[in-house]
Amino acid sequence: MSTVHELLDQNQALEDNHTIISRCTEGMLEQSLLEQRERSLFHKSYLAEKKAFEQIRLGNKKKMLLYLQQHTELSGVYGTLSKHDTLRSKKNLIIAAITLGARAAIEGGLYSESALTLSDTYIQHIETLSRIDSIEPILQNILGDFTERVAKVHRAHFSKDILLCQEYIFNHLYDDLSLSVLSGQLQISPSYLSRKFKEETGEALRIFIQRQRIEEAKTLIVFSDYRPSEICSLLNFHDQSYFIKIFRKHTGFTPKEYRNRFVVKPS
Template structure:
């Protein structure tokens, strides 16, 4: 029985391309086919599995459950029954039904008191999730009910005969020469693209990407599997862009998350035009990373300092604490940081915190005191003073500039 349900779970995973988990009646995961690894701050599986089981156990077998947890992660689940005995559940997800990722993240961080330093990683995680409309997730629920409502039936394949190739030796030689020219041109252009990414030059990078429109069409000449070949080339592009951004000075924490997210999105893409759009999106996001987080133009000590600040923005940050973490004398660090950035460490920290605070104030539905604490200020008056110093207006005045969020 368990073996048959696992086969059903595998089929659902391959068809929907979504994470699929089989849990027993005690809430333990017996089988998982997953593409996503949920960040630790969002991960409370045991309690959620128990809740899902309880709901399905107390409803008729033909019901499915659309579950949304406190972090906005959505799942479709159906109970596994043998007669009147409840054996557990199959759970498909996470996915989201909201297109506004940034707004969703802001609400989740505020509502659950999550660390502000994790916002970028959380954005990248949520952006990697499938976005399903109501018809789509209801269809998954109906699929689960119909696949789990009866015994598994093994299927048998009927195969067609293999067709012989009509490609002549002369045409094959011409094709090889054409491919050679394309490959050489592609590598030359890729080097230019990596240089643009390392500089964070989005305009130049996009011009280069549009000039490379033939790169994926090249894969159409492989008759066995053009989409597979195109995906492989997109994976290579993802790696090249990651390496270029790292060369530009982006911390590996940010690179790991964005690289993993795009690897998942590439594998899920089902046609070459969508892969081309995805490559443009990758190009822009890697450039944004360089422009936002790159520290490659700093000395090693200042680079470590900036990286530490950006990764711990919501925590207590003082010159002495930072100096201790990176094993350097505080006076030397203070002097070196001012030389290279043009500001002292406290002003730099305040500037970054106010940039984060602006994002929350634009929402208009979070108390200003909560925003101050979220971004690392322990004193509301000091937060307001710093905010006005950097923006010339108070946090309240800034928030009123934005329409209410619905």
């Protein structure tokens, strides 16, 4: 028969085992939650970076800088490409960004010779630097230059009316963008604006507005807590079924599927 001391020892051993198991379980749970948070930040950082280069292609410097800042904040310290050489790591990151920036600029309409020459010039300059305190201002200047050059190409191809129309749309995605409102802002006839926009851009005005609003919806889905129904209303898609249909047409996902795919939330 076990003594009282032996029973107490056995109970203590059971309690110790329970404590160890609990701590292990808690540790595993914390690690799992940490990994989920890291994945969520990675997805958001990746999308912000992708959107920054998309804005270079569109020639929108203001939005490019906004997404670049979001990427910097989400990614925290830039990843290290060369563990034993901080300066080399920074140069590698900048050079990689320059290469992607040049590619986006070419896709945006900048002549490939101009983009590649500019890219080579910047890379050569970066290689001469003996010290780099911060990557962000360098990228802002270089990628900003690419974006401005793309914007100039766009301005050269489009008439003043169409440029003003596009600018108004970019700045009023949450407002009424009906043909009558846009033509009223530009003080031209609705039929002329509709015809001229299609002639110059190759895209119907309605489709252009739709595409810009879907891009904004993608941003809200990833970077905000708005429900799809709220985003639908904010962006003036008055019918939620229609919003879901158009969103899927442009992205291949429903708004809910898009959020589940690109935003990982701790359980």
